[in-house]
Amino acid sequence: MNCEEAQEVIHAYLDGELDPVHNLAVEQHLQECTACARSFQGQQSLRKVMAGGSLYFEAPKGLEQRVRSAVRQAGKAESPRWSWPRAWSWPRVLAPLAAAAVALLIAMPLILRTSTEDQLSQEIVSAHVRSLMANHLTDVASTDQHTVKPWFNGKLSFSPPVIDLAVQGFPLIGGRLDFVENHPVAALIYQHRLHFINLFIWPSAHVSHTAEESRSQQGYNSIHWSQGGMEYWAVSDMNQHDLRDFARLLRNESAPHSSP
Amino acid sequence: MPHMNAAYNLARWLAGNDADAQDVVQDAYLKAFKFLSGFRGGDSRSWLLRIVRNAFYDWLKRNRREETGTPFDEELHSSGDETGTPETLLLEKADHELMRKAIQGLPIEFREILVLRELEGFSYKEIADVAEVPLGTVMSRLARAREHLRTLVVQRLELK
Numbered sequence: 001m002n003c004e005e006a007q008e009v010i011h012a013y014l015d016g017e018l019d020p021v022h023n024l025a026v027e028q029h030l031q032e033c034t035a036c037a038r039s040f041q042g043q044q045s046l047r048k049v050m051a052g053g054s055l056y057f058e059a060p061k062g063l064e065q066r067v068r069s070a071v072r073q074a075g076k077a078e079s080p081r082w083s084w085p086r087a088w089s090w091p092r093v094l095a096p097l098a099a100a101a102v103a104l105l106i107a108m109p110l111i112l113r114t115s116t117e118d119q120l121s122q123e124i125v126s127a128h129v130r131s132l133m134a135n136h137l138t139d140v141a142s143t144d145q146h147t148v149k150p151w152f153n154g155k156l157s158f159s160p161p162v163i164d165l166a167v168q169g170f171p172l173i174g175g176r177l178d179f180v181e182n183h184p185v186a187a188l189i190y191q192h193r194l195h196f197i198n199l200f201i202w203p204s205a206h207v208s209h210t211a212e213e214s215r216s217q218q219g220y221n222s223i224h225w226s227q228g229g230m231e232y233w234a235v236s237d238m239n240q241h242d243l244r245d246f247a248r249l250l251r252n253e254s255a256p257h258s259s260p
Numbered sequence: 261m262p263h264m265n266a267a268y269n270l271a272r273w274l275a276g277n278d279a280d281a282q283d284v285v286q287d288a289y290l291k292a293f294k295f296l297s298g299f300r301g302g303d304s305r306s307w308l309l310r311i312v313r314n315a316f317y318d319w320l321k322r323n324r325r326e327e328t329g330t331p332f333d334e335e336l337h338s339s340g341d342e343t344g345t346p347e348t349l350l351l352e353k354a355d356h357e358l359m360r361k362a363i364q365g366l367p368i369e370f371r372e373i374l375v376l377r378e379l380e381g382f383s384y385k386e387i388a389d390v391a392e393v394p395l396g397t398v399m400s401r402l403a404r405a406r407e408h409l410r411t412l413v414v415q416r417l418e419l420k
Contacts, residue, residue, distance in 0.1 A: 011403040017384050021327065038347065044283065045351040046410055050378045054356045055363070059268035063282055064261050067289045076288055102293045 001025040006036050014043055037149050082170030120181065121233070125189070125220045127178050128198045128235040137189050137196065148175040152186055160186035160201040161223055161230065163253045170197070170246050180233075190246070195238035197246060204231050212247050223247045227254065263305050266380055274316045276364060285329035288315040302362045306389045313372065313390060314384045347414065352387070354413050362412040377402055398406065 006029045013026040030037045075098030080119040121162045131137050140151040155177055164172040170190045178187040178200065185202040204226050212225045221243050222235040232250070236243055266284045267288060272281040286297045295311070354362075363371060376382040376390060389397070 008403070011406060012399055015384070015402075017386070017399075042347045042351060042410055043406055045355075046350045046413065047378065049351060049354050049359055049413075055359060056379050057269045057272040057281075059264045059285070060278065060282070063268060063285060064264055066261055066282070067264070067286050070286050071289055071293050072295060098293065102289065170351075174279065 001029045003029075003033060003036055006030070006061065007039075010040055011034065011043070014047070017174065022146070037068055051113055058216070068099050071102055071182060075099070077107055097161070106126075121215050121217060121222055123180055124198075124222055124235050125217050125234045127180060128220060131176065131178070131187070131189075131198060132196065137176065139176045141174040143172055143174075145172060148172065150175075150190070151175055156186055158186075158203045158230075160188070161228070161254050162188060163250060165246070165253070168249050170249065192236075192242060192246065194239055195236055197236040197238070197243070199230075199250070200233040200235075202231050205228050212244065212251075214244065222226070225251065227251060263308045266305055267308060269379060270309055270312050270372070270375060271316060273363070273371060273379075274313070274368065275319070280319070284312065284316045284319050287319065288312040291315060306386050309380075309390045310392065343377070347410075350417050351410070351413060353417060358413065358416050362409055362416060365412055366405060366408060370401060370408060372399060373401050374405045374409065 005166065006026060009018060009022055009026060013023060018026065027231050030040055128196075140148055142148050142151075143164065143166065143167050145162040145164045149159065152160060152175065162172070162175070173189050173191050173196075176187040176189065180200055180202065183202060185200050188199040188201065190197040190199060209228075210226045212223050214221065214223045216222075220235055220237055221240045222233060223240075223243050224233045225247065226229070226232065232244060234247055234250075236246075264285075267285050267294055268281060269285040270415060271288070275281045275284055288308070291314075292311050350383065363374065366374065373387055376387045382390070384395055385401075387398045387402075388395045393401075
C-alpha cells in the first residue's frame with residue numbers, strides 16, 4: 001500500500017469500516033510511513049476532541065410537548081372522515097392515539113422484526129445455498145460414519161451423532177464445519193438421487209425434545225427438530241415429503257435403542 | 261417521542277440555530293406521522309433522521325436562505341505540515357467553542373455526514389441511508405470533511 005492508497009482508506013480504518021485484509025495493510029503502512037502516521041494521529045486527536053458529548057445538542061425541554069401537540073392537531077384535522085359513531089368524538093379518541101402511534105411505530109422494528117425462528121431458518125437456507133455455490137460441500141468427504149464423526153473432534157465443543165442412511169436411500173457423503181448464528185456447527189451432507197441435504201447439528205440451549213417443524217423458503221424445504229440435547233435442521237431442494245422421510249429415518253436411527 | 265435528541269441534534273447542526281431547528285423537527289415528526297405507513301421496518305432512527313434531513317432541505321428551499329459554511333477550498337487543505345508544532349498537541353487544545361464554530365463553518369454536505377458519524381455514531385451504511393448517497397460517497401465525503409475540519413481547527417488555533 002502506498003501513501004495515496006492509504007490516504008483513501010485511512011478514515012474507513014479509523015472508523016473500523018475496513019475489511020481485515022485492508023486493515024492489516026493500513027496498519028503496516030502506518031508503521032512504515034511517518035507522514036501518514038502523523039496525519040492519522042491528527043485525525044485521532046480531532047476525533048478525541050469531538051467525542052465526549054459536549055458538541056451534542058440535546059432537545060430543549062419544551063420541544064417534545066410542542067411536537068406532541070402538533071401531531072395531535074394533525075390527527076384531529078385528518079380524522080373527521082372517520083366520524084361514524086357521533087356519540088363519542090373520534091377526533092378526541094384518535095388524537096392521543098395518533099401521538100402514541102408515532103411513538104409506538106417508530107419503536108416498532110424491534111417488535112416487527114421477523115421471529116428468531118424465521119431468521120434462523122433463513123440463515124440455514126443461506127448456509128445450504130452457500131455450500132452448494134461455493135463448491136464447498138464437504139471438508140471431509142466420506143461415506144463412512146466412522147470417518148466423519150471423529151473428524152469433528154477438536155473442531156467442535158460437542159460430538160454430533162453421525163448416522164449413515166445409505167440403505168434407506170440417503171447415503172452420507174461427508175461432513176463440514178459451518179457457522180450458524182456465529183457459532184460453529186456440524187454440517188452433515190447426505191444425498192438423495194440428485195439432491196443434496198445439509199443437516200446442521202448443534203447442542204440445544206435447553207434440554208428439549210420437539211416434533212418436526214417444516215418450512216419452505218425460496219424453493220428450499222427445511223425441517224427442524226430437537227432430540228437428545230441436539231438441534232437438527234435439515235435443508236434441501238428435494239420435496240417436503242422426502243425430507244420428512246429423511247428426518248423420520250434419522251430420528252428413529254438416533255433414538256436410544258431400547259429393547260422391548 | 262422516540263429519537264427526539266437525535267432529530268434535534270441533526271436539525272440544530274444543519275439549521276445553525278435553535279428556533280429553526282425546532283421548526284424543522286416539528287415538520288419532520290409531522291411527516292413521520294403522515295408517512296408512517298411507508299415505514300417498512302428496518303432502523304427507525306435512520307428512517308426518522310432521513311425525514312429530518314429532508315424536512316431541513318425543504319425548509320431551506322422555502323426560506324431561500326444562503327447556506328452558511330465556506331465552500332471547500334482544495335488549496336487550504338493541501339498545506340504542508342511536515343515541520344513545526346506536533347499537530348496532535350495543537351489539536352488537543354481545541355475547546356468546544358472553537359470546535360463548534362469550525363464544524364458550523366463546514367459546507368453543509370460535509371457537516372451532516374460528520375455529525376451523523378462523530379456525534380450520532382452511525383455506520384457508513386446508516387449514513388448512506390440517511391443522506392441517500394452511495395456508500396463510496398459517504399467514505400470520500402467523510403474523508404474530505406475531516407481533512408477540511410482539521411485545517412479549519414488548526415488555522416483557528418494558530419490565530420489564537
